[in-house]
Every structure is written in structure tokens, then in C-alpha cells.
Amino acid sequence: MPEGKYCNKTPVETPEEVNFLLSDTSGNTYYEEMESLDIDSDLLWKTIQNTFKSRLKTWLEICAHCGMCAESCFLYQVNNRDPKQVPAYKIQSTLGEIINRKGKVDNKFMRHAMEVAWAQCTCCNRCGTYCPHGIDTGIMFGYLRGLLYQQGFVPWEMKIGAGMHRTYRAQMDVTNEDFVETFEWMIEENEDEYPGLTAPVDKEGADILYTVNAREVKHYPEDLAEAAILFHIAGENWTIPSAGWEQTSLAMFAGDWAACKMQVESVYAAMERLKPKRMIGTECGHAHRATVIEGPYWAGRKDGLPPVESIHYVEWLAEALRTGKLKIDPSKRIKELVTIQDSCNYIRNQGLKDATREIISYIVEPGYFVEMSPNKEHNYCCGGGGGFNGIGIFRKQRNKALITKRDQILKTGAKLVLAPCHNCWDAIRDLEEEYNIGIRWSFLKPVIIKMLDIPDHLKPEE
Amino acid sequence: MATAEMNGATFEIDEDGFLLDYGAFNENWIEYVRGQEGIDELNEEHTKVIEVLQDYYEKNGIAPMVRVLSKLTKFKLKHIYELFPSGPGKGACKMAGLPKPTGCV
Numbered sequence: 001m002p003e004g005k006y007c008n009k010t011p012v013e014t015p016e017e018v019n020f021l022l023s024d025t026s027g028n029t030y031y032e033e034m035e036s037l038d039i040d041s042d043l044l045w046k047t048i049q050n051t052f053k054s055r056l057k058t059w060l061e062i063c064a065h066c067g068m069c070a071e072s073c074f075l076y077q078v079n080n081r082d083p084k085q086v087p088a089y090k091i092q093s094t095l096g097e098i099i100n101r102k103g104k105v106d107n108k109f110m111r112h113a114m115e116v117a118w119a120q121c122t123c124c125n126r127c128g129t130y131c132p133h134g135i136d137t138g139i140m141f142g143y144l145r146g147l148l149y150q151q152g153f154v155p156w157e158m159k160i161g162a163g164m165h166r167t168y169r170a171q172m173d174v175t176n177e178d179f180v181e182t183f184e185w186m187i188e189e190n191e192d193e194y195p196g197l198t199a200p201v202d203k204e205g206a207d208i209l210y211t212v213n214a215r216e217v218k219h220y221p222e223d224l225a226e227a228a229i230l231f232h233i234a235g236e237n238w239t240i241p242s243a244g245w246e247q248t249s250l251a252m253f254a255g256d257w258a259a260c261k262m263q264v265e266s267v268y269a270a271m272e273r274l275k276p277k278r279m280i281g282t283e284c285g286h287a288h289r290a291t292v293i294e295g296p297y298w299a300g301r302k303d304g305l306p307p308v309e310s311i312h313y314v315e316w317l318a319e320a321l322r323t324g325k326l327k328i329d330p331s332k333r334i335k336e337l338v339t340i341q342d343s344c345n346y347i348r349n350q351g352l353k354d355a356t357r358e359i360i361s362y363i364v365e366p367g368y369f370v371e372m373s374p375n376k377e378h379n380y381c382c383g384g385g386g387g388f389n390g391i392g393i394f395r396k397q398r399n400k401a402l403i404t405k406r407d408q409i410l411k412t413g414a415k416l417v418l419a420p421c422h423n424c425w426d427a428i429r430d431l432e433e434e435y436n437i438g439i440r441w442s443f444l445k446p447v448i449i450k451m452l453d454i455p456d457h458l459k460p461e462e
Numbered sequence: 463m464a465t466a467e468m469n470g471a472t473f474e475i476d477e478d479g480f481l482l483d484y485g486a487f488n489e490n491w492i493e494y495v496r497g498q499e500g501i502d503e504l505n506e507e508h509t510k511v512i513e514v515l516q517d518y519y520e521k522n523g524i525a526p527m528v529r530v531l532s533k534l535t536k537f538k539l540k541h542i543y544e545l546f547p548s549g550p551g552k553g554a555c556k557m558a559g560l561p562k563p564t565g566c567v
Binding site: 019022023025026157160161164171172173174178181182185186189213214215217218219220221222248250389390392395396422423426 | 476477478482483484522523524527528529532538539540543549550551561562563564565566567
């Protein structure tokens with residue numbers, strides 16, 4: 001069959017198209033249609049010839065099949081060490097086969113490749129640090145996802161997510177007006193407790209341009225309030241952009257390369273327009289990867305950098321604590337066993353392990369912090385990365401994937417897990433719901449607000 | 463297909479426990495989710511949140527932002543969390559019979 005009504009090769013680009021796809025609850029008809037979706041092999045092969053360049057080509061060819069990547073992969077470990085879960089096998093049997101066959105693959109193959117690309121790899125990049133050749137299967141799966149997206153073989157929620165970015169320049173149906181209004185609402189609800197609290201919009205030349213995750217606007221606005229409170233107490237000269245505020249990219253998870261570029265360019269346009277000294281993103285892992293690490297390449301920036309210096313929230317927090325802009329009341333520090341989840345996207349992939357440990361040194365009473373094992377750049381994915389959390393059809397596989405993190409947490413003995421990444425936070429919440437191990441989990445912002453030593457002039461009048 | 467049961471009624475649910483068929487919503491569903499969410503007793507404020515969510519969903523095919531929910535119910539964010547501890551995007555939408563919100567939720 002050619003293109004389905006719901007499942008097809010055409011990107012979603014308007015609110016009507018987003019709603020139409022959403023109306024197929026859980027994507028039931030979408031996946032039925034996918035079973036008869038044709039492959040455009042000519043387009044697929046042409047795309048590969050244009051985009052499959054030296055790094056990926058070399059990686060695919062030089063793999064020595066040594067198997068060092070096997071044990072590095074938590075999905076291999078947690079799935080009874082099934083040889084089909086060895087990273088090298090996973091990529092060779094999918095991307096490798098598409099290339100061997102010059103794009104002449106069938107529908108069943110593509111549906112299988114979709115499952116491998118989204119349910120057997122979270123793009124955590126851990127295998128890349130153990131491969132003697134430095135082959136990063138996570139990067140290669142990111143590429144494969146792009147080929148699958150082009151051909152319409154993409155999980156329903158990912159197609160919606162990419163469509164949201166194309167439609168709203170946000171991963172959810174949140175407009176620029178909604179963003180500003182929600183921030184203002186959060187200021188209103190908190191200004192009695194924090195007199196003078198503001199969220200300046202479109203202030204040119206501010207020290208900080210703050211960008212967020214659309215979920216904070218749509219479902220968790222307290223996160224916006226907490227960011228405003230911390231900048232306020234720290235005395236920062238900050239602003240939010242009325243457009244270009246969404247730092248995340250479900251388009252990256254979906255493999256929608258064109259939407260990745262559109263999304264990140266909207267943030268860069270805000271930087272160019274408002275000329276802040278720095279951009280700081282919220283406590284999100286993939287948002288940082290999308291906007292700060294990979295985004296410059298999507299946008300074709302020759303220097304590989306965003307238009308202004310861009311740092312992760314944990315870097316700002318560490319700096320604010322170090323410089324005394326934020327002061328912690330030592331009597332309010334955490335005095336129970338606590339551990340921290342290292343987000344793959346900014347710990348392994350950008351080396352920010354020292355920033356989070358520095359924060360810990362201020363907010364946890366000495367002796368109460370317990371590292372997971374392994375940790376820092378060797379830490380395992382939360383189990384829900386790369387879009388895995390949000391894909392209903394692969395929920396069973398995702399729940400199994402959570403076991404690695406569950407067992408790591410259990411071994412620490414900690415009942416509180418700090419998770420400065422939305423995706424990790426969600427996965428840890430879901431593992432508690434699924435396995436009931438009796439833990440609590442939190443972002444850093446709410447924990448720190450509770451222990452701040454607030455200067456008298458910023459306190460409400462009695 | 464997973465199912466949930468309450469007072470003899472059976473509901474088809476998705477992998478995260480959200481109602482699959484919005485049309486199947488009834489009082490038994492509310493009672494089922496109340497237990498799941500650990501809410502002791504439902505009051506008219508819970509009902510108001512459910513009505514607002516359903517009304518918006520029927521018109522727009524998607525759950526509203528919390529800001530819209532707060533405007534229409536006149537409840538502050540803190541109070542919405544008191545009513546639905548797992549949050550407006552999860553617990554409240556689930557109880558109202560809406561599908562699970564997509565994206566990073």
C-alpha cells in the first residue's frame with residue numbers, strides 16, 4: 001500500500017495535522033498502516049550517498065567484532081546477554097544491512113530496524129567509550145533514525161513530537177504567548193513570598209538568557225517559578241526570550257533532521273536578537289545536547305558553537321554556590337543517604353561531572369552522599385533516554401531497561417535520588433511506580449530553594 | 463490489551479494505565495483512578511478539574527496547559543497539586559479519561 005492516512009512519509013507541520021495524528025489514540029491505526037507502508041528505496045539510497053560520510057563509513061567498516069561493546073551496553077546486560085543486544089550487532093544488522101543492500105530493504109526489515117533503533121538503543125553513547133576504535137553506536141543509531149524517519153518508520157509519539165516542533169517550535173502545543181503568560185502567572189503566584197520576583201522578557205544584553213523545556217510550561221510550571229526564584233535570589237541580570245525559548249528537541253529523538261535545524265535555529269535567533277552574555281538551559285540533558293552540543297552542526301555553524309556561550313544549569317548552580325551568589329544554610333543540608341543520576345547527555349557527552357559533585361559538596365552534609373557504581377562518565381543511562389520513555393509501543397522493553405538503574409540505586413542504600421535531567425527524572429519516577437523500591441527523586445532547583453540562606457532585603461515584610 | 467476493573471466494570475487501558483476509549487469514561491473509572499493515585503476522598507474540586515479537562519479535550523483533542531486549567535478552575539498551582547499529587551499532566555488527565563499526554567512528560 002502507498003502512504004497511510006496516519007502513517008506516511010510526510011512530516012506533520014500544522015496544528016490540524018498534529019491533532020489528526022493525536023486523534024489516533026496510542027497510534028493503533030498508525031501502526032496497522034505501517035505494516036503496509038512502501039519503502040522508497042531510490043530516495044533512501046540517494047540520501048545515504050549524500051549523507052553517509054567518512055566518520056560513519058569508517059566506523060561501520062573498521063568494527064573488528066571484538067565484542068568489547070557488549071558488556072558496556074546496559075540493554076545487553078539486562079536482556080540476558082542476548083547476542084542480538086550487542087551494540088555492534090545491532091547497528092551492523094540494521095544500518096549495515098541497509099547499506100549492504102543499497103537501500104533495497106522491505107517493510108518487515110524496516111519495522112524491525114525501527115524497534116532496534118528506538119527500543120534497543122537509547123543513544124547513551126556508553127559503548128563509544130569502551131570501543132577500542134572509538135566507534136560510537138549511539139551516534140550511528142541517531143543517523144539510522146533519520147533514515148527511518150524519512151521512510152515513515154518512526155514511533156507514533158516521535159512523529160507527533162517532531163511535528164510539534166515544526167508547528168510550534170516546541171515539543172508540545174505551547175505557543176510563544178503561552179510561554180510568556182505561564183511565566184508571568186508563576187511570578188504572580190510566588191511574588192508574595194519573594195518580593196520583587198520578576199521574569200524579564202526580551203531584555204537585550206542581559207547576563208543570562210534562560211531557555212526551558214516545553215513540558216515545564218505545559219505540565220510542570222513550578223519549574224519555571226523555581227528558576228525565577230533562584231535567579232532572583234542570586235541577583236542575576238537575566239531574561240527569557242518571547243520566541244526561541246524551547247531548548248529541547250524531540251526532533252532529535254525522532255530523527256527529523258530538518259526539524260532539528262528549524263528548532264535550534266529558533267533558539268539561536270533569540271541569542272542573536274537579544275545578545276545576552278550567556279545562555280543557560282534548564283535541568284535537562286537532551287536539551288543541552290540538542291542546543292549546545294549537536295545544534296551548531298545542524299545549523300551549519302562553522303565554529304561548532306552556539307552564537308553565545310551556552311552552559312548547562314548545573315554549571316550555573318555550581319558557579320552561583322562557589323561565588324556566594326546563592327548561600328546555603330548549613331543546618332538545612334541533606335542529612336540522609338542521597339545519590340545522583342549522571343545524565344548521559346551532559347556528563348558522559350560533555351564532561352560536567354565535576355559541576356554536579358561541586359553542587360553536592362554544598363548541599364549534602366558530609367558523609368551522606370553515595371555514588372552509584374559505576375558513575376560519572378561511566379554511569380548507565382536512566383533506562384528511558386533517547387525518547388524511550390515516551391514510546392508506548394515499547395513500554396515493556398523500557399520497563400525492563402529500568403532494571404539497571406533500579407539495581408544501581410538499590411545498591412547505594414539511598415532513598416533520595418537527585419536527577420538533574422527531565423528524562424532521568426521521568427525514568428526514575430517510572431521505575432518507582434513499576435518496581436516500588438521506596439525512593440524519592442528530585443531536580444536540584446526545589447531542593448536548593450528549601451535550603452537557601454536568603455538575604456534580609458529579599459525576604460517578605462513580616 | 464491490558465484492562466482495569468472497578469465495581470464490575472472493565473476498562474481497556476494503555477501501557478501507562480490511561481483509558482484507551484475516552485467514551486468509556488464513567489464514575490467507576492474515576493473510582494479506579496482515585497485508588498491508583500492514592501487520593502483518599504474526592505470532592506467537588508476534583509470534579510471541577512475533571513470537567514474542565516474534559517471540556518477542553520472535547521473541543522481541542524488534547525489536554526490543556528496547566529495555566530489554562532488554573533484560569534478556568536481559579537485554583538492555584540499549589541492547590542491543583544494538593545488535589546492531584548502526581549500532577550495535572552498525569553493524575554488529573556488520567557482520572558478525566560484523557561489519553562496520556564505525548565512528549566517528555
